[in-house]
Amino acid sequence: KTEEQWRPFNKTRVYMSDLESALHYSLRVEVASHSVINGTDLTALRHYISVLKKYFPGRPPVKNALKAVNDWLQDQKGTSINYSDFRATLKTTSPDSYLPKAVRWVGCQGSKPQFRGFPCAMWTLFHTLTVQAVETGSNDPQEVLQAMRRYVGSFFGCRPCADHFQNMADESMDQVLSPSTAVLWLWSRHNRVNARLAGELSEDPHFPKVQWPPPDLCVSCHSLKPSGEHTWLLPEVLAFLKTYYSAQHLSHDYLS
Ligand code: FAD
Secondary structure, eight states: OTTTTTOOOOOOOBBBBHHHHHHIIIIIIGGGOOOOOOOEHHHHHHHHHHHHHHHHHOHHHHHHHHHHHHHHHHOOOSSEHHHHHHHHHHHBEEEETTOOOOOOEEEEEEEETSSSSSHHHHHHHHHHHHHHHHHTTOOTTTTHHHHHHHHHHHHOOHHHHHHHHHHHHHHHHHHHHOOHHHHHHHHHHHHHHHHHHHHHHSSSSOOOOOSSTTTTTGGGGGGEEEEEEEEEHHHHHHHHHHTTTTTTOOOTTTOO
C-alpha cells in the first residue's frame, strides 16, 4: 500500500469502521455464496442476525437496519429463503436506516491485500459482541458464542478455520456458564489460534501473532509463577477486555 492509502491507527482502540466492514462482508459476500438458505444454515443466519440486532454497538441507522433485517427474517415462516430476497432487505436505504456498502479496514488493515481484513474483523466483531452481552446485562452465556459457532460452521469462507473452531467449540463451549466467562472463553481460544498460526505463511509480517494482550497493552494481565512460568491474571484480563471492546471505547474515525 502507498502511504496515502494507509490509514494510521491506534493499537489501543477498536474501530467501528472494521465492525461495519465485517457486517458488509459477512452479509453481502459470505452469506451470498448460498443462493438458497435452509436447514442449519437458516438457523445460523437467524441467530447471527438476532445477536447483531441485540448487541451490535452501532450508529443508530445501522442498528435500525439490523432491526429491520431481523424483523424480516422473523416474518419468514417457510423452511428456506432465497438470498436475493434477503439481499433486498439489506438494500432498503434511508437516512435513518442503512448498512455499509463497502469495506474500509482500519485496525484490520494488512500490509498486503491477502493479509488480515475480514478474518481479523470477524474476531473483533465477536469479541465486541461478547463484551456487549455483559454490558447490557444478558443472562444467556451461550447466546453470542453459539451464534458465532453456527455462523462460522455455515458461512465462514475459510473451511479449515471453521473445522478448527468447531473442534474447540465441541471441546468446551458448553461449559461456559456466565456472560463474563464467554468473554474469557473466546479470548483464550483466540490465543490458541494465535499460537498455532505464529510463523505461518498466512501471518502478516507487520502484525506478528502474539499471545494477546501483550504487556505493552496490559501489563497487569501478566504474571510469573514462583517457578518462573508465565501466567495470566484472569480478573485483570477480563477487566481489560471489557474496556478494550466496550462500546464507549470504540473509535469512530474513518467512518464515512
Ligand atoms: P487476528 O488473530 O485476526 O486478531 C484480530 C485482532 O484481535 C488483533 O489485531 C488484536 O487486536 C485482537 N486480538 C488478538 N488476539 C486476541 C485475543 N486472544 N483476544 C481478544 N482479542 C485478540 N487462519 C488460519 O490460517 N487457520 C485457522 O485455522 C484459522 N482459524 C480461524 C478461526 C476463526 C473463527 C477466525 C475468525 C479466523 C481464523 N483464522 C485462521 C484467521 C486468523 O485467526 C486471523 O484472523 C488472520 O490470520 C488475521 O490475523 P490478524 O493478525 O489480523 O489478527
